[in-house]
Amino acid sequence: MEICSMPVHILSDKIKNRELSSVEITRAVIDRIKKIDPKIQSYITVVEDEALKKSREIQNDIDAGKFLSPIGGIPVAVKDNICTRGIPTTCASKMLSNFIPPYDATVIKKLKEQKAIIAGKLNMDEFAMGGSTENSFFKKTKNPWNTSCVPGGSSGGAAASVAAGLIPFALGSDTGGSIRQPASFCGVVGLKPTYGAVSRYGLVAFASSLDQIGPLTKNVTDCAVVMNAIAGYDKMDSTSANIEYPDYTGFLTNNIKGMKIGVPKEYMTKGINEDVRKALENAAGVLESLGAECEEMSLQYTEYSIPAYYLISSAEASSNLARYDGVKYGYRASRYTDLIDLYRKTRSEGFGEEVKRRIMLGTYALSSGYYDAYYKKALQVRTIIMDDFNRAFDNYDAVIGPTAPTTAYKIGEKIDNPIEMYLGDIFTASVNIAGLPAVSVPCGFDGENMPIGMQIIAKPFDEGTLIKIGYAFEQNTDFANKYPELD
């Protein structure tokens, strides 16, 4: 097996057994980025020299017999909305194209403490708004399975880089499906943790009550390993949960006998792609064959999750993105007549179209006279959707369905139709609204050989169940071991 197609847990073993050095792995990753990424366009920034320097330092530690974590010496790339000290953090926006944070996000601190090597920053939809990574100011990332298709989004660079062997693992962020949908489109594993399980400190906010950082990996084992590295309470994040966090690798048991799994009928009928529906039926069959009990059930408010999600997320975004005003950092219009003109020109020129659309939508939803009809109503719907899920988890250990209603579509196909693009979040957004954990695992391919993802949802802080089901499914199918042809 090539170094670049090895999952994290195998690389880790090889580092421990001295079969591979951190320097060799980092070198191989950097070389492959240089060779393959011009085709995929998944990176905004590659930190070659610094990564190689770090890998030599860490290898010295390894050679000296120092303790190493399961991700020690292994390169990682992160979505470009996660702050990295001294490395540009652009959110794929012209607005922050020159922004270099003087601080690390908490997850970056954790990765560094555990001696992972930051190799670069990954492309995304501008400020994480979008589902195709076409809204990047810098470049359009291609789907490694078919470079005329989108990788999904907004963590499209993260999903594509992991799928294309351009990084052993990546961190993305998920506000309405931005980890899971690209994971599904690119055939990798992507987990959105429970709201509060991973610190948001240093994640450039899109919608504060929905955003979560999570891993994109080649398989479920790696997902558990990376969750161990990043989950946990952080006093810098007031929404972080101060609870005991388990060892997620303890759930890699390959035993799901007796588990009760709900399959919402709303997820299987609402205009979803036929190949996707079949793959999911097949997946449910696999789980049943492993001793789980799959049962059709209902999450009746599913269709309201899209309007609620777009109101809440846009309202929060309109406030979160107000700070980009050209006064303190980031882009500033070169010519302006007064303060108001400075604001207007900076924001008109610095933000892309989708970002401006959401800011306007959110501003409108919060305006006096409209607040009750839109924002407040959306919060009420949020409660109803949470209750809907709570009732489901009284009866089921987990709920499964397709991650997205379609597989990856062609670049440019939906860019002019935002509503159609928004509807792609139908199965993922409700999970953020309810603050639940969910994972997308590869579960098949469509007629065009594009990957299909299965979403597994569990109750708050029950990532263990996601890993348990995902791992058993992966061990008894072959989808995770397929790689796109790129060389």
Added chain:
Amino acid sequence: MEYEIVIGLEIHSELATKSKIYCSCTTEFGGIPNTHCCPVCTGMPGVLPVLNKNVVEYAAKAGLAMNCKILDFSKQDRKNYFYPDLPKAYQVSQFDLPLCVKGYIDIDLNDKKKRVGITRIHIEEDAGKLIHDEWETGSLIDYNRCGVPLIEIVTEPDMRSAEDARVFMESVRSILKYTEVSDCKMQEGSLRADVNLSVRIAGEKELGTRTEMKNLNSIRSITRAIESEAKRQIDIIESGGSIEQETRRWDDEKGLSYSMRSKEEAHDYRYFPEPDLAPVIIDANWLDRIKSTLPELPDERKKRYIDQYKIPGYDAKIITASRETADFFEEAVGLSNNAKAVSNWIMGDLMNLMKNSECEEIPFSPSHLANLIKLIENGVISGKIAKTVFKKMFETADEPERIVEREGLKVVNDEGQLNNIVSAVVKSNPKSVEDYRNGKKKAIGFLVGQVMKETKGKADPQMVNKLLKDELES
């Protein structure tokens, strides 16, 4: 036509916490611009706020001292607007669920009590400061003040005159200083107010249209702004016009206000719950702990001083108006055991000297005053000389004994020394001596005065009297 002025205040006060409301930066005033800040208080991308618990405690303490109900569940909200001194382009404040509600302060108006209702007190963050003057091509921003915790105290429209507002502001300041919630240094901007004012024909039930005047930085400018605005509104009504609901800016130098923005131009702040912060939950235990830190408040202290020290009500009110003065009083009484004397010194010489020198802190310690009183009681100096010593003490903060020693101010009560002076005075004033001996007993006063003059006022007057009588009648 007789008019009634209706006034409500919104008072902003900086809290005296050591660190800012959402980060650990210092709240210290001044400092080189942009040195008291960090990624959190300057609103860098990706950072998150963490609420300083002391802010909640200080604000709740203010609420308790102003007879408010402290809500066990309150939340923080974002107030959205663009301005360069506000780096996040929103201010975290409290909208519909403030920390404290429904309180009041009883104010003393020439021995008439008046109750002013407190609608609410909420916590929020201060903004930075724009510096326009010293820069030709643009403005500079100092973010040091950004994130300094504030409380906003909103009153009911219960005040009816500039005097009401002045006394109310004094009471608020006194309470905030007593509770150590704020140091209330107005020139540093740690206490400022917006005035909501309307007028109506006396006896009307309906309130008139109100205007809001922003950012008044001293009690004097508040009273001036009220007088000016009331007159402006009455003039408009008298001349047949009507009042526009608007926000006005007070120019203290010119003594005039200007329209800032009309009702139509009012900001839509798009308040919504701050998603980065959890609700503020104050359970009974926490509230009890906060209650236990409440000191005796000015009103209670005043009553106790009248009872315990038997000083006049007026004196008690003045002394307890500031906590520093009251604490000084009590300590000096404790050391001297002479409440009457301490009170007299404070009410008279001290207040005068402080007023004339515009001094805000008493420059010497309570033990200085207690010692001065003992010097008088023990006959070491005369009451008249004591006034000189007091002034010196105020100017130099030296111990009174040292001043007396250094300046040679001790009472002269050496009989031999005084006898010589008395004899000399008798010799050189034969006219007065004759008058006395002829029965004009009053003439002794002149002679006493002469002896005092010779001794620069230091002679023990009783002894002088006795010695003079002996000499004249021998």
